[in-house]
Amino acid sequence: MWIDAFIRGRYLVAALGESQSPPWWRSEATSPVGRRMLERLFPRTVLAASLETASRTASLEHDTRIGRVGAYHLFRLRIADEAAIRERLHLPDTTSRLAELAALADAQARLEALATLAGSASAAGSQGPVFCGAADASRRDRTLQAIAASYVAGFRSGTPVYPYLDGGV
Numbered sequence: 679m680w681i682d683a684f685i686r687g688r689y690l691v692a693a694l695g696e697s698q699s700p701p702w703w704r705s706e707a708t709s710p711v712g713r714r715m716l717e718r719l720f721p722r723t724v725l726a727a728s729l730e731t732a733s734r735t736a737s738l739e740h741d742t743r744i745g746r747v748g749a750y751h752l753f754r755l756r757i758a759d760e761a762a763i764r765e766r767l768h769l770p771d772t773t774s775r776l777a778e779l780a781a782l783a784d785a786q787a788r789l790e791a792l793a794t795l796a797g798s799a800s801a802a803g804s805q806g807p808v809f810c811g812a813a814d815a816s817r818r819d820r821t822l823q824a825i826a827a828s829y830v831a832g833f834r835s836g837t838p839v840y841p842y843l844d845g846g847v
Contacts, residue, residue: 680817681766682775683795684759685729687822688752689779690792691829692732695739697785702838705735713780725776726767740840743807748845750813752825756845759816789833796826804828805837813843 695702696709706712707728720727737753750756755763766772782788799820801808810824825841832839 680819680822681762682772683819683822684752684755684763685766685772686775686779687792687795687826688733689729689776690788690795691752691826692729692736693779693782694785694788694792694829694833695736696732698833698836698838703732703735703739705732707731707735708780723768723773725773725780728780729767729776740842743838743840744842745807746842749807749842750816750845751840751842752829755816756813785833789830792826792833793830795822796830797823799823799827801827801831803831803835803837805832805839808839808841809844810841811843813845816843 689708692705693708696704696706707716712731713724713728716727716731717724733753737751740751740753744751754760779788779791782791797819801824808828810828811821815821821843825843828839828841
């Protein structure tokens with residue numbers, strides 16, 4: 679299902695972006711220390727809270743770097759898609775999937791999981807905003823694969839990338 683794939687992609691990219699040197703965004707919400715702090719406030723939904731916190735920080739960074747009105751990205755999709763993701767985040771099976779992702783101890787394991795999400799898609803080494811298609815196609819597998827492939831290339835080269843979808847505005 680597309681929602682599960684986007685949640686998986688968000689968590690992996692959020693965690694990898696936080697752990698880069700220098701970090702692509704500064705939230706540390708997916709780190710063990712960040713999760714322990716959030717666990718005090720959100721004991722039953724700490725992983726969802728961690729993802730939402732990191733996603734908000736990453737979203738602001740993407741919006742600033744992309745600098746286009748009407749552009750969407752991994753951390754800010756159309757309103758209906760965001761509502762579906764938020765609803766799904768608090769289901770027990772999603773919590774167990776997030777726990778599996780949080781258990782990936784190092785950046786290399788997370789990068790390999792993100793590369794698996796990219797499938798056979800590949801991206802040229804670029805930096806900054808990267809166009810990955812139309813927002814209307816965001817629920818298609820190949821759109822998320824193109825986004826994931828852009829991030830994989832960026833993380834491997836150590837160059838920040840901000841894949842985006844055109845909203846047609």
